[in-house]
Amino acid sequence: MKKIGAIILTTVLAASMLAGCGNNTESNTAASGGNAAGDTIKIGANLELTGGQASFGDSALKGAQLAVKEINDAGGLLGGKKLELIEADNASKSEEATRAAQKLITTNKVVAIIGSTTSTNTLGIVPVAQEKGIPLISSSATNPKVTVDERSGELNEWVFRASFIDPFQGEVMANFAKDTLGAKTAVIYTDTSSDYSKGLQTFFKETFTKNGGTILSEESYQQKDSDFKAVLTRIKEANPDVIYLPGYYEEVGKILKQAREMGITVPFMGGDGWDSPQLAEIAGAAALDNTYMSNHYSPEDSAPEVKTFVDAFKAANGDVVPDGMAALGYDAVKLLADAITRADSTEPAKLKDALASTKDLQLATGKITMNETHDPVKSAAVLKFVDGKQAFETKVNP
Numbered sequence: 001m002k003k004i005g006a007i008i009l010t011t012v013l014a015a016s017m018l019a020g021c022g023n024n025t026e027s028n029t030a031a032s033g034g035n036a037a038g039d040t041i042k043i044g045a046n047l048e049l050t051g052g053q054a055s056f057g058d059s060a061l062k063g064a065q066l067a068v069k070e071i072n073d074a075g076g077l078l079g080g081k082k083l084e085l086i087e088a089d090n091a092s093k094s095e096e097a098t099r100a101a102q103k104l105i106t107t108n109k110v111v112a113i114i115g116s117t118t119s120t121n122t123l124g125i126v127p128v129a130q131e132k133g134i135p136l137i138s139s140s141a142t143n144p145k146v147t148v149d150e151r152s153g154e155l156n157e158w159v160f161r162a163s164f165i166d167p168f169q170g171e172v173m174a175n176f177a178k179d180t181l182g183a184k185t186a187v188i189y190t191d192t193s194s195d196y197s198k199g200l201q202t203f204f205k206e207t208f209t210k211n212g213g214t215i216l217s218e219e220s221y222q223q224k225d226s227d228f229k230a231v232l233t234r235i236k237e238a239n240p241d242v243i244y245l246p247g248y249y250e251e252v253g254k255i256l257k258q259a260r261e262m263g264i265t266v267p268f269m270g271g272d273g274w275d276s277p278q279l280a281e282i283a284g285a286a287a288l289d290n291t292y293m294s295n296h297y298s299p300e301d302s303a304p305e306v307k308t309f310v311d312a313f314k315a316a317n318g319d320v321v322p323d324g325m326a327a328l329g330y331d332a333v334k335l336l337a338d339a340i341t342r343a344d345s346t347e348p349a350k351l352k353d354a355l356a357s358t359k360d361l362q363l364a365t366g367k368i369t370m371n372e373t374h375d376p377v378k379s380a381a382v383l384k385f386v387d388g389k390q391a392f393e394t395k396v397n398p
Contacts, residue, residue: 040081040082040084041076041077041081041340042084042108042109042110042111043083043085043110043111043113043114043333044086044100044105044108044112045061045064045085045086045088046088046100046114046125047060047061047088047090047114047115047329048089048090048091048092048116048117048118049061049089049090049091050089050091051091051092051093052223052224052248052250053117053118053248053250054092055276055277055278055325056117056118056140056248056275056276056325057090057092057115057116057117057325059276059322059323059326059329060114060115060139060328061087061329062313062322062326063139063325063326063327063328063330064085064114064139064329064330064332064333065085066312066313066316067329067330067331067332067333067334068083068084069316070312071083071337077337077341078340078341078344078345085333086110088101088103088115090115090116090121090124092118092121093124094120094121094124095124097115097125098124098128101125101128101129101136105128105132105134106132110134111134111135111340112137112348112351113137114137114138114139114329114333115138115139116138117138117139117140117325117328118140118273119141119143119145119146119194119195119199120194120196122136123141123145123195126146126156126159129158130157133158133348133349134348135336135339135348135351135352135355136158136159137332137336137355138159138160138161138162138332139161139162139163139328139329139331139332140161140163140272140324140325141196142161142164142166142169142196142199142200142271142272143165143195143196143199144166144199146161147159147160147373147374147375155372155374156374158352160335160355160370160374161374161375161376162328162331162332162335162363162376163328163376164375164376164378164398166196166199166200167203168380168398169200169271169272169294170199170200170202170204170206170207170246170271171203171204172294172380172396173269173271173292174203174204174206174207174211176269176294176382176394177241177242177267177269178208178211178212178213181241181242181267181292182241183241183242183267184212184213184241185215185216185241185242186204186213186214186241186244187215187217187218187238187243187244188201188204188218188244189219189220189221189235189243189244189245189247189255190218190219190220190221191220191222191223191246191247191248191251192221192222193223194247196246196271196273197246197273200271201218201244201246204244204246205218216238216240217234217238219231219235221247221251221255223248223251224251225251228255228259229258229262232259232262232264233262235259235264236263236264239266240266241267242266242267243259243264243266243267243268243269244268244270246271247270247273247274248273248274249273249275249279250282252270252274252279252283253278253279253280253281253282253287254283256268256283256287257284257287259287260284260287267290267292268290268291268292269292269293270291270292270293270294271293271295272293272294272324272325274293275293275324275390276325277323280388280389285387285389288388289385289386291385292382292383292384292385293382293383293385294381294382294383295380296324296327296365296366296378296380296381297324297364297365297381298392298395299323300392301381301392305363306364308364309327309330309364313326313330324365327365330364331363331364331368334364335358335363335368336355338358339351339354339355339358342354342357355374357370358370365378366378366379378398379395379396379397380395380396381393381394381396382394382395382396
């Protein structure tokens with residue numbers, strides 16, 4: 001009897017252990033982004049919804065929400081699963097972006113993260129995505145070290161972006177300064193607290209000087225500065241042909257306003273960090289005369305994919321015209337959805353491989369092919385300001 005009892009006990013224990021292993025496997029599959037359970041596919045939106053770059057995050061979120069709605073209205077993915085966008089506010093701070101990413105992955109069990117819009121905040125997410133093995137798609141972080149580790153030179157294999165990168169953006173504006181504006185001299189006025197701004201400073205300078213131009217001086221400011229008159233006085237005395245101002249809209253608006261009040265009339269140029277409706281509110285429409293910026297698209301572009309996106313966004317957002325950040329938020333979700341469809345899975349490793357193999361995908365901001373550093377090869381637009389509003393100037397192909 002003792003032997004029989006022991007055999008029964010052993011059998012029960014073994015069955016319990018097998019059942020436990022089976023439950024753990026299913027749980028681990030769901031936690032790691034597998035599509036084994038549930039009717040939804042959770043994706044994180046780690047964005048600047050408050051703080052100094054809140055205008056960027058708000059636009060990107062609206063674009064992402066539109067993409068999710070379109071995908072779900074069309075039947076979802078993987079046989080009818082609906083996308084669920086889980087929002088996380090990083091408050092425009094790198095350390096908050098890190099914490100938000102950890103929560104999205106560990107608590108919310110997202111299969112991928114969209115965001116952030118700025119390079120500095122995205123760099124706060126990169127180590128988390130790399131450690132956890134979850135795909136990260138930044139909508140608009142343009143600094144090269146987002147996808148390639150600055151120290152080791154190695155690829156951040158879990159990190160991708162929907163935007164072009166700063167070397168291309170800096171080159172576009174340096175060539176525009178020379179070829180269109182006829183500039184031979186320039187001053188660069190850089191936000192030294194921003195990886196984005198410092199990157200553009202470097203790449204604009206390289207191309208402008210290679211083209212035979214002269215950089216008269218390189219000045220600096222930091223985010224949250226409000227009085228720029230001392231530096232602008234030096235810039236006015238230098239009398240450059242153009243001033244390159246690669247920063248974010250909040251400080252850029254104040255700088256432009258003060259510069260024009262001081263009688264500085266030469267062209268100012270910048271990058272996609274200018275792209276916010278608040279720029280005209282801060283600077284005033286008159287201060288934006290004779291200014292130019294590089295951007296990822298123009299809502300005035302006649303391409304059918306641009307018109308379709310603009311019309312859909314306006315219908316969903318009270319006739320508001322979508323800026324570049326909205327278009328890139330939209331494209332980041334569509335990029336992920338395309339990868340999920342081609343991978344036929346939400347398993348992280350399969351998503352990563354599918355994202356890396358993206359080729360000739362037509363999106364709102366252009367046709368995207370991922371290169372070996374997970375950066376999309378795509379066009380840039382140069383815009384000018386007319387009566388405080390962006391106007392399409394030209395498109396530049398890579």
